[in-house]
Amino acid sequence: xxxxxxxxxxxxxxxxxxxxxxxxxxxxxxxxxxxxxxxxxxxxxxxxxxxxxxxxxxxxxxxxxxxxxxxxxxxxxxxxxxxxxxxxxxxxxxxxxxxxxxxxxxxxxxxxxxxxxxxxxxxxxxxxxxxxxxxxxxxxxxxxxxxxxxxxxxxxxxxxxxxxxxxxxxxxxxxxxxxxxxxxxxxxxxxxxxxxxxxxxxxxxxxxxxxxxxxxxxxxxxxxxxxxxxxxxxxxxxxxxxxxxxxxxxxxxxxxxxxxxxxxxxxxxxxxxxxxxxxxxxxxxxxxxxxxxxxxxxxxxxxxxxxxxxxxxxxxxxxxxxxxxxxxxxxxxxxxxxxxxxxxxxxxxxxxxxxxxxxxxxxxxxxxxxxxxxxxxxxxxxxxxxxxxxxxxxxxxxxxxxxxxxxxxxxxxxxxxxxxxxxxxxxxxxxxxxxxxxxxxxxxxxxxxxxxxxxxxxxxxxxxxxxxxxxxxxxxxxxxxxxxxxxxxxxxxxxxxxxxxxxxxxxxxxxxxxxxxxxxxxxxxxxxxxxxxxxxxxxxxxxxxxxxxxxxxxxxxxxxxxxxxxxxxxxxxxxxxxxxxxxxxxxxxxxxxxxxxxxxxxxxxxxxxxxxxxxxxxxxxxxxxxxxxxxxxxxxxxxxxxxxxxxxxxxxxxxxxxxxxxxxxxxxxxxxxxxxxxxxxxxxxxxxxxxxxxxxxxxxxxxxxxxxxxxxxxxxxxxxxxxxxxxxxxxxxxxxxxxxxxxxxxxxxxxxxxxxxxxxxxxxxxxxxxxxxxx
Amino acid sequence: xxxxxxxxxxxxxxxxxxxxxxxxxxxxxxxxxxxxxxxxxxxxxxxxxxxxxxxxxxxxxxxxxxxxxxxxxxxxxxxxxxxxxxxxxxxxxxxxxxxxxxxxxxxxxxxxxxxxxxxxxxxxxxxxxxxxxxxxxxxxxxxxxxxxxx
Ligand code: FES
Ligand code: FES
Numbered sequence: 066x067x068x069x070x071x072x073x074x075x076x077x078x079x080x081x082x083x084x085x086x087x088x089x090x091x092x093x094x095x096x097x098x099x100x101x102x103x104x105x106x107x108x109x110x111x112x113x114x115x116x117x118x119x120x121x122x123x124x125x126x127x128x129x130x131x132x133x134x135x136x137x138x139x140x141x142x143x144x145x146x147x148x149x150x151x152x153x154x155x156x157x158x159x160x161x162x163x164x165x166x167x168x169x170x171x172x173x174x175x176x177x178x179x180x181x182x183x184x185x186x187x188x189x190x191x192x193x194x195x196x197x198x199x200x201x202x203x204x205x206x207x208x209x210x211x212x213x214x215x216x217x218x219x220x221x222x223x224x225x226x227x228x229x230x231x232x233x234x235x236x237x238x239x240x241x242x243x244x245x246x247x248x249x250x251x252x253x254x255x256x257x258x259x260x261x262x263x264x265x266x267x268x269x270x271x272x273x274x275x276x277x278x279x280x281x282x283x284x285x286x287x288x289x290x291x292x293x294x295x296x297x298x299x300x301x302x303x304x305x306x307x308x309x310x311x312x313x314x315x316x317x318x319x320x321x322x323x324x325x326x327x328x329x330x331x332x333x334x335x336x337x338x339x340x341x342x343x344x345x346x347x348x349x350x351x352x353x354x355x356x357x358x359x360x361x362x363x364x365x366x367x368x369x370x371x372x373x374x375x376x377x378x379x380x381x382x383x384x385x386x387x388x389x390x391x392x393x394x395x396x397x398x399x400x401x402x403x404x405x406x407x408x409x410x411x412x413x414x415x416x417x418x419x420x421x422x423x424x425x426x427x428x429x430x431x432x433x434x435x436x437x438x439x440x441x442x443x444x445x446x447x448x449x450x451x452x453x454x455x456x457x458x459x460x461x462x463x464x465x466x467x468x469x470x471x472x473x474x475x476x477x478x479x480x481x482x483x484x485x486x487x488x489x490x491x492x493x494x495x496x497x498x499x500x501x502x503x504x505x506x507x508x509x510x511x512x513x514x515x516x517x518x519x520x521x522x523x524x525x526x527x528x529x530x531x532x533x534x535x536x537x538x539x540x541x542x543x544x545x546x547x548x549x550x551x552x553x554x555x556x557x558x559x560x561x562x563x564x565x566x567x568x569x570x571x572x573x574x575x576x577x578x579x580x581x582x583x584x585x586x587x588x589x590x591x592x593x594x595x596x597x598x599x600x601x602x603x604x605x606x607x608x609x610x611x612x613x614x615x616x617x618x619x620x621x622x623x624x625x626x627x628x629x630x631x632x633x634x635x636x637x638x639x640x641x642x643x644x645x646x647x648x649x650x651x652x653x654x655x656x657x658x659x660x661x662x663x664x665x666x667x668x669x670x671x672x673x674x675x676x677x678x679x680x681x682x683x684x685x686x687x688x689x690x691x692x693x694x695x696x697x698x699x700x701x702x703x704x705x706x707x708x709x710x711x712x713x714x715x716x717x718x719x720x721x722x723x724x725x726x727x728x729x730x731x732x733x734x735x736x737x738x739x740x741x742x743x744x745x746x747x748x749x750x751x752x753x754x755x756x757x758x759x760x761x762x763x764x765x766x767x768x769x770x771x772x773x774x775x776x777x778x779x780x781x782x783x784x785x786x787x788x789x790x791x792x793x794x795x796x797x798x799x800x801x802x803x804x805x806x807x808x809x810x811x812x813x814x815x816x817x818x819x820x821x822x823x824x825x826x827x828x829x830x831x832x833x834x835x836x837x838x839x840x
Numbered sequence: 841x842x843x844x845x846x847x848x849x850x851x852x853x854x855x856x857x858x859x860x861x862x863x864x865x866x867x868x869x870x871x872x873x874x875x876x877x878x879x880x881x882x883x884x885x886x887x888x889x890x891x892x893x894x895x896x897x898x899x900x901x902x903x904x905x906x907x908x909x910x911x912x913x914x915x916x917x918x919x920x921x922x923x924x925x926x927x928x929x930x931x932x933x934x935x936x937x938x939x940x941x942x943x944x945x946x947x948x949x950x951x952x953x954x955x956x957x958x959x960x961x962x963x964x965x966x967x968x969x970x971x972x973x974x975x976x977x978x979x980x981x982x983x984x985x986x987x988x989x990x
Contacts, residue, residue, distance in 0.1 A: 074930045081938030082926040084873020084913040088939065091872040265973050267877045267885050267939040317875075317939030318973050349878035571937020571974055730933035734975055738936065741976035765882035765971065773964040773977050781978075 069584040069793045072730035075576045076595055077315065077569070086315045089271040089287050090346060097273070098127055098173040100328075100335050100345035101180040103187055104355060105162035105169050108196035108424035108758030109209065112160045112169065112189055119186040120172060125179040127339035129187070131170040132158035135334055138301045139216035143392040143429065144290030144324045146546055146607055148220040150482030152232055152391040154212050157301055157330050162191075163211055163389035164424050165759045166354040173335040173343045196424040198758045200361065200386035203230040203421035211389065211422040221482050223395060232387045233395035233420040237402070237478040245378025245413030249369025253449050257366065258824040259438035259807070261386075261752035262359040264431055265770050268317020269352040272328040274335070275342035277310070282333055285312045289323040289568050290608030291598040301330040302337065309333075313598035316570035320742070321430035322357050323570060324610045325392065353763035357429025358752070360397050360420070361386040364442035374456045374464050376411040381439065383418040388427040394420040396481045397428065400435030403485060405443050407473030407694070408538045409465040416479060424758050430610060432739060433803045436539055437746070444535035444808030445823070448815065458812070459503055462536045462698070469493040486544040488691040492786035492796065494722030495536060495696035502720035505780050506700035508532060527708040530715075531817025534700045535808040540692035541788075541797035542613035547689055549618035550604035551625040553582060554682035557673055559653050559665030560592045561629070566606025567618035568598045572799060573731040574614045578622045580727055581792050585626035586633075587650030588665065604684055612797030613689070615727060619792035621687035628683035636672055636681070637663035693788050693796045697721040699740075699805030701777075703813040710833025712814060714744060719802050720782040725794035729783065736781050736802045743806030745771040751826050845905045847871065848915025854902070862888065862897035862905060866912060873913035873942040877971070884970035887943030888912050894947045896969070913942040916949060924987055925949055932983035936974035944970050948984050957988040 080086035117129045135157045143151040158168055170187050174180035195209045202208055212227035219225035224234045246252055272286040282304065288294050291311040299306045316323065328345045335343040347356065362385045369378040383401045387394040402416035431437075447465075451458035467473060469490055477487040502508075552564040563582050569575040579593035586592075596603060606618055634655055638645035643657030650656070653665040672681055702716040719740050726732035749769040753761045762768040787794035811822045820835035844853050847866075856865055863886045866874045874897055877885030881899040888897045889911035917923030925945050928934075935941050944967065951958055951966040958966065963984050972980065 072933065075933075075935060077938075078930045078935055079919045079922065079926075081935050081941055082913075082922065082929050082945065083917055083919050084942045085919065086938060087872070088875070090867075090876060266937070267883060267971060267973055268875070268937070269877070316937060318937040320973070346876070349880065349882070571939070573933075573936065730979070731936075734933045734936055734979055737976035737978045738974045739976075742973065764880060765878060770971060770973065771977075772969070772971055773967045773981070776964070776977055779976070779978055 066584055066793065068580045068590055069727050070725060070729065072728055073576060073580055073590050075573050076579050076590060077575055088268055088315045088317055089273055089285055092273050092285055094275055094342035097342040097344055098175060098339060099177045099180045100171060100173045100332055100343045101184055102168055102331065103170040103184045105165060105167040107162060107191055107193055108165050108198065109194040110162050110191040111194065112162065113192050114190040116188040117170060120183040123179065123183050123186060125175040126172055126183045127341055128173040128335045129170060129183065130158065130331065130334055130338065132160050136303050138303065139218065140297060140301050141392060142326045142390065144293035144326055144608060147296060150221055150395050151393055152217060152219045152225055154217040154227065155390045157334060164426060166426065167389060171331050171335060173339050196758055198424060198754065200363065200384055200421050200423055203423055211424060223482055230422045231419060232391035232422050233398055234418060235399055236417045238415045239474045239478060240413035242378045242380050242413045242415045246369045248377045250372040251450060251453055252367065252369045253446055253453065254367040255446060255823060257364045257442040257445065259362045259364065259441050260825050261361045262746050262750045263353060263356065264320040264322035266318030266320060266322060269347040269349060270323065270327050270356055271346040272332040273342065273344045274332045276336060276340060281308050281310060282336065283310045283312065284329050284333060285314060286329050287316050287323055288313055289319045289570050289610055291568060291600055292566060292605055293608060294326055294329050295600045297326045298329050298333050302333055311600045313568055319570040319609065320432045321434065321610065324430040324608065325357050327356060350763045353768060354426060354760045357392060358426050359431040359437065360428035362438040364401065364439055366442040366446050368446050368450060370450050370454065372454060374450065374454050374461045376409055376465055378413040379406065379411050380415045381406065383439065385418060385420040386423050386425065386428065387420050388423055388425045390427045391420065392427055392429045394428065397435040399479055399481055401439035403475060403479040404436035404539055405439040406475045408467055408536065410467055410471060410473045414475060425754065426760060432742065432800050434800065437804045437807065440535065440537055440804040441807040445811050445821065448812040458534055459499060459508060462499060463496065466495055466536060467493065481543055481546060486691060491693055491790060492724055492788040493696060494784040494786035495698065497784045498696055498698040498720035498722055499536065501782050501784060502698040502700045502718045505718040505782060506532065506702060506716060508534065508700060527706055529705050529707055529817040530702065531705065531813040532702050533809045533811065533813030533816055534698065535805055535812065537697040537699065537801055537804050538694040539612055539797060539801035540694055541616035541791065542689040542692055543611045544689050544692045547607045547611065547613050547617050548686060549606040549621040550684060550686040551618065551622040552604050552682065552684040553625050553629045554680060555629065555669050557669050559669050560594060563593045563595045563622065564603040565597050565618060565622065566603045567614050568609040570609050572735065573728065574609065577615055577727040577731060578619060581619050581622045582626040584793065585623055586630055588653045592653065612800045615795050616791050616797055617687055617689050619727065619795060621685055623792045624685035624687060625683050628685055629681060632681045632683065633668055636668050640667065640671055691790055693790060695721060695723040695796050695798060695801045697801050697805065699809045701809045701813045703810060703817060705814055705817045705832065707818055707836055710829035710836065712748065712827050712832055714748065714777040714810065716778045718780045719805060720784055721798065721802060722784045722786045723798035724786050724788035724791055724796035726783055727793065727795050732783060732798045733781050735798045737779065739800065739802035740806065741771050743803040746825065747806040747810045748826050841903065843902060843906055845907065846909045848911060856902045858903055860902045862900040862902045865902040866897060871912045871914055875939055875942060884943045885940055887946050887970060889946050889950055892950060892953060894950045911946065913945060928983040928986050932979045932986065934975060934979040934983040940970060940972040944972065944980055952987060
């Protein structure tokens, strides 16, 4: 391969390193207004009275919106396929507020100062209701009902019981877990809590809307899901889809947080009301309190094993907190099971999940998407089994993990709001990941026996060193649900426009899609002019989520490029009389075995100007029938100060099998970025609320994300495999590696101290408490 | 009020509000490479060089910039003529979304201008205030190490 598997520089790179590329905030329009949103100070309250008249009269204010002057349409903010597997429980504005930060009203004004002033002039009288500030309180008998509005419904046929604060639930079973536990020589059981966290893209959510020359609404927005934005804005504003155009410029990171219709509806409504361009940009504080979060989850896990370490039974029971609204409530919970349990095929498995409403910040899609939370429980409990059976944790994984040709009934049982899809594992480089990772960290069996070995490099005997590991899987796209399409057309100089609905949010997908097309077409990736995501121009794509772009959209691009290649060869054969069956494309030239060549330039000129003219162009679509998992083994080494509880992460090794790396440097960047994001989650990032449900850690001083200072020694290993169902053998890479830090570090802390950390982040305080409990 | 300063070696006069922050002034005058990430001095996306030193423009008053020399990313290279740091960032895959990149490159430039062969520790220290949520920093550090004079 000439272009694929090469670390080509990003097609949008030169513009990015010179600051020329445009993000939403870099678009200005004449007459543009600033939009601001008034947030609820209460966790649960009814708006008894609201008076916007003073705000409306303030000079410079052009629109004030609240629940009485906008359409009341129940919808979900989750940017998912249609019909969405998330409850319709959200309104643009409602007379009830359900968490601190919930929308009360919005204004558009000529400056930020005026907009802020206008917000302060809106008079609101609340009737405060009792609030639910913990997931475990949601299901209690006399718990307040958070969604008592009659409109709240689930658009697909799955259980939904808002009267009991249940946003979603599922229960699937394979075999008989009781029988499985009866056969076990060892049963381990624990509750783990995966804590709240948020994405922290460096670019906060931002949207610009304006009416165009034809009276259509244009939305330039920082989104991962432009087509879902168009559909959901149309729904909430009761506009025809044809009246809306969504443009995705450069995006400053998303990580799932921008798979959400967060500002687009209200910004559009402000534009409709004022007939002016309006820009809303979240402050960093709003980004923390009012965007989306990782669903906080309690994962109760029980595993039975024979004395040789073969798993006989697994019971996973998840209580997931979706906060005030049920965005991704069902699917994140389902992914807890579907993206972890198939890793260790077992005859008897039960997976139960209940997602509840609380009066806390709203859950959503976050890189890892349930797998992060469940892998914490599963991988820590596997570690516990290994220690208890005196088997090397690495060996225990080797004994149980899924292999190429293997399958798990969970794939079929557990889908996203419907049954899943049966699948057999194609490529699986996990065994090699385990071996190479172990070698890189210096894993020795003796880590098993001597717990709490004195730290070899230190004279202070309170410093203990420990090793931990875990294995992981994810998926690549949502099978039988997701769809992607691409269009390619040829230009006069033999270059091509590649139009994709796939959404590059910083990942480099424009580049890898250009590489895939260029590989097929025998040209350079710089001959592909990529345009991603303008709903007026590019074909449909569900968007950037579920680790789907390389696998799903990449295959759509490959198919399209193959069509174009056929068209080009046909023309070339006509021009020079060669045999099209034997032709190849290379160096922007069609080459025939008899030595005849026709250049792309000549083909373009021929088809556009000379004879039987037509536009060389094609559009192809792709749906996925399976979701091949990437696999990984992560290893860490830590040093724990048993006197202070401080954990120092010394080394992190991530060995990953993502199939073919279309662009090795970009793939590596995905792994490295995800690992560091996971480290932040495991060690530093935390939502702390006051007793009224207000988020206290709403800036980077108090919610710490990793900086250069926090980095351990890192080693990223990409193991080669070839996924037959993927474009050039590729599967996904973006999400999997965020899942490892929490369990691997917890296991290492256990190895060092004997204390099991079942709740993150592993701050000194929490670790010390766990150590003290041992004494 | 009026203020005179130098931006990317060009003399400029701006009409500003007394409490205006440099981030706003620069963005309002089309230096769009300077990015808003938090507005409260905690993320580094708004980093510019003031008399060669990396500073956070979101917490800097423009009014105090009289006579100062300010460098933004626009001033160090163009697409046709990239600065060596810009080339190195591209080559190492140190740019994902690119939102942190302007600030990162300027912090790196300030470091290399005073220290031609920084150690890994020195690089980490120099970039400590520049947050990146995409790359995990490894490629950024490598991009800078590659430029060291040996
Ligand atoms: S925007 Fe200035 S430090 Fe974040
Ligand atoms: S590249 Fe996205 S924040 Fe650094």
